[in-house]
Amino acid sequence: MTSADFRLLPDLASRLLSGSVVYANDELFAEKENLIKPTPSAFSPEFGHKGKIYDGWETRRRRGGPERHDQFDHAIVRLGTPGVVHGVVVDTAWFTGNYPPTVSVEGASITGFPSVDELHTVTWTPLVPRSPVQGDTENEFSVTDPHRWTHIRLRIYPDGGVARFRVHGVPVPDPRLLTGTVDLAGVELGGTVVDCSNRFYSSPANLLLPDRPRHMGEGWENSRRRDDGNDHVTVRLGARGVIRRVELDTSWFVGNAPGEAQVRGADLSGLDGPALTAALADPDPGCWRTIVPRTALQIDTRHLFGADSDEPVSHVRVDVYPDGGLARVRVFGEVDPQTMATLHERYEAGRPPGHLRAAATGF
Numbered sequence: 452m453t454s455a456d457f458r459l460l461p462d463l464a465s466r467l468l469s470g471s472v473v474y475a476n477d478e479l480f481a482e483k484e485n486l487i488k489p490t491p492s493a494f495s496p497e498f499g500h501k502g503k504i505y506d507g508w509e510t511r512r513r514r515g516g517p518e519r520h521d522q523f524d525h526a527i528v529r530l531g532t533p534g535v536v537h538g539v540v541v542d543t544a545w546f547t548g549n550y551p552p553t554v555s556v557e558g559a560s561i562t563g564f565p566s567v568d569e570l571h572t573v574t575w576t577p578l579v580p581r582s583p584v585q586g587d588t589e590n591e592f593s594v595t596d597p598h599r600w601t602h603i604r605l606r607i608y609p610d611g612g613v614a615r616f617r618v619h620g621v622p623v624p625d626p627r628l629l630t631g632t633v634d635l636a637g638v639e640l641g642g643t644v645v646d647c648s649n650r651f652y653s654s655p656a657n658l659l660l661p662d663r664p665r666h667m668g669e670g671w672e673n674s675r676r677r678d679d680g681n682d683h684v685t686v687r688l689g690a691r692g693v694i695r696r697v698e699l700d701t702s703w704f705v706g707n708a709p710g711e712a713q714v715r716g717a718d719l720s721g722l723d724g725p726a727l728t729a730a731l732a733d734p735d736p737g738c739w740r741t742i743v744p745r746t747a748l749q750i751d752t753r754h755l756f757g758a759d760s761d762e763p764v765s766h767v768r769v770d771v772y773p774d775g776g777l778a779r780v781r782v783f784g785e786v787d788p789q790t791m792a793t794l795h796e797r798y799e800a801g802r803p804p805g806h807l808r809a810a811a812t813g814f
Contacts, residue, residue: 456537457537457538457593457594457619457620458538458540458591458617458619459619460537460538460619460620460621461532461619461620461622461638461656462489462617462618462619463530463531463532463533463534463536463618463619463620463622464486464487464528464530464531464603464616464617464618465487465489465531465617466487466488466489466531467489467531467660467661467662468530468531468532468638468639468660468661469531469532469661470487470528470529470530470531470532471487471528471529471531472484472486472487472508472526472527472528472529473527473528473529473567473570473602474526474527474567474570475508475510475524475525475526475527476510476524476525476526477510477511477524477610478508478509478510479501479509479510479511480501480502480503480505480509480510480511480612481504481505481506481507481508481509481612482508483508483526485505485506485507485508485614485615486507486508486526486528486605486613486614486615486616487528487615487616488506488615491544491615492505492506492507492542492544492545492614492615493506494506494545505545505546505612505614506545506614507544507545507546507612507613507614507615508526508612508613508614508616509546509549509611509612509613510524510607510610510611510612511610512610513609513610519609521608521609522608522609522610523555523606523607523608523609524551524606524607524609524610524611525604525605525606525607526604526605526616527567527570527602527603527604527605528602528603528604528605528616528618529601529602530600530601530602530603530618531639532622532624532638532639533560533599533600533601533622533623533624533625534599534600534620534621534622534623534641535596535597535598535599535600535620535621535623535801536558536578536594536596536600536603536618536619536620537593537594537619537620537621538591538592538593538594538619538620539556539578539579539591539592539594539603539616539617539618539619540589540590540591540592540615540616540617540619541554541556541584541589541590541592541605541613541616542588542589542590542613542614542615542616542617543584543585543586543587543588543590543612543613543614544587544588544589544614544615545587545614546586546587546611546612546613546614547586547587548586549611549612550584550585550586550587550611550612550613551584551607551608551609551610551611551612551613552583552584552608552611553581553582553583553584553607553608554579554581554582554584554590554605554606554607554608554613555577555579555580555581555582555605555606555608556577556578556579556592556594556603556604556605556606557575557576557577557578557603557604557606558575558576558578558596558598558600558602558603558604558803559573559574559575559576559600559601559602559603559604559805560598560599560600560601560602560802560803560805560806560807561573561601561602561806561807561808561809562601562625562806562807562808562809562812563808563809563810563811563812564809564811564812565602565807565809565810565811566809566810566811569807569809569810570602573602573805573807574804574805574807575604576596576598576803576805578594578596578600578603579592579594581606581608594620596803597801598801598802598803599623599798599801599802599803600803603618621641622638622639622640622641622689623641623797623798623801624639624640624641624689624794624798625798626786626791626794626795626798629690629786629791629794630786631785632695632783632784632785633690633783633784633785633786634661634781634782634783635688635689635690635692635694635782635783635784635786636658636659636686636688636689636767636780636781636782637659637661637689637781638656638659638660638661638689639661639689640688640689640690641689641690642659642686642687642688642689642782643659643686643687643689644656644658644659644684644685644686644687645685645686645687645731645766646683646684646685646731646732646768647671647683647684647685648673648680648681648682648683648684649673649674649676649682649774650671650673651672651673651674652668652672652673652674652776653668653669653670653671653672653776654671655671655684657669657670657671657778657779658670658671658684658686658777658778658779658780659686659779659780660779663702663779664700664702664703664778664779666703667703667704667707667776667778669703669778670700670702670703670704670776670777670778670779671684671776671777671778672704672707672775672776673771673774673775673776674774675774676773676774679773680773681770681771681772681773681774682770682771682773682774682775683768683769683770683771684768684769684780685731685766685767685768685769686766686767686768686769686780686782687765687766688764688765688766688767688782690786690787690790690791690794691718691720691763691764691765691786691787691789691790692763692764692784692785692786692787692790693760693761693762693763693764693784693785693787694716694742694758694760694764694767694782694783694784695757695758695783695784695785696755696756696757696758696783696784697714697742697743697755697756697758697767697780697781697782697783698753698754698755698756698779698780698781698782698783699712699714699743699748699753699754699756699769699777699780700752700753700754700777700778700779700780700781701748701749701750701751701752701753701754701775701776701777701778702751702752702753702778702779703751703778704750704751704775704776704777704778705750705751706750707775707776708748708749708750708751708775708776708777709748709771709772709773709774709775709776709777710747710748710772710773710775711745711746711747711748711771711772712743712745712746712748712769712770712771712772712777713741713743713744713745713746713769713770713772714741714742714743714756714767714768714769714770715734715739715740715741715742715767715768715770716739716740716742716760716764716766716767716768717730717734717738717739717740717764717765717766717768718762718763718764718765718766719731719738719765719766720765720790731766734768739768740760740762742756742758742760742764742767743756743758745770745772758784763787763790767780767782
């Protein structure tokens with residue numbers, strides 16, 4: 452997978468998905484928590500008591516002669532959403548004379564809630580070998596390991612600063628957590644935007660985030676249409692299931708909310724290639740059925756709609772008329788039993804050698 456491809460996948464480490472930097476051996480100049488901020492690193496001209504202020508993670512200078520070049524500093528990230536990693540970005544924005552010359556990345560798999568002491572004893576598997584990086588650059592590295600990881604360790608040699616650390620991949624949730632009614636479209640479950648008519652102002656991927664938006668920029672906003680068409684977005688659900696209710700949230704959209712919206716669903720789980728492409732492009736009634744009929748929307752409002760069909764679907768399409776922004780789309784329902792069995796198989800197959808259970812497992 453190329454960098455252009457993997458960067459379209461969610462950042463599993465992001466604070467938006469409840470990722471956390473649980474440990475760093477050194478953070479004298481700038482704190483480790485900056486690594487997973489969802490926003491780009493910002494430049495600051497200010498100096499503090501310890502020196503230049505950086506919006507990133509920065510360690511002190513190592514001493515000790517030539518052998519120090521084989522030493523390293525490291526930070527451990529608990530992924531907000533465990534999954535298969537397809538690529539990482541080590542962003543050294545604003546670090547020019549103080550970035551690490553080389554880095555490496557490793558993964559670990561631990562069920563439950565490990566302590567920092569437990570993380571120091573687990574097996575760490577190389578995902579990115581020690582590799583050179585450039586300063587003030589988004590350094591991209593593809594990852595081919597197929598296993599599901601819960602924690603990622605970033606090593607920098609021998610010291611220096613990193614602004615942001617992105618871990619892009621495919622979420623693989625623990626199927627034991629998917630019983631009952633869940634958000635089938637949520638990114639934590641693996642929901643993915645597979646088609647969108649217009650993403651001029653902001654990404655439709657924002658629609659699937661688990662939190663509440665803090666402003667209009669954290670939703671999906673298209674440009675103003677000047678024709679007779681309408682805008683739409685299609686989501687491949689993280690798990691095929693029966694829909695019980697749908698939420699269309701226009702929070703923060705006041706002068707640019709859609710006038711109306713419609714929601715349709717289809718079971719496309721048996722399609723691939725050209726057949727799937729055609730079904731996504733042309734939502735004909737023979738394949739797609741109405742979940743929420745075309746209805747008026749209010750500005751700055753969370754709308755909840757019931758659904759009464761017992762037939763499972765794999766994809767959901769939201770049409771907005773004629774255009775306008777949405778903050779979030781939730782698709783609540785139960786995972787289909789056949790799909791649940793497949794999720795259990797995927798989960799077990801994704802466990803790497805050396806997988807451990809933490810003392811506090813939650814199960």
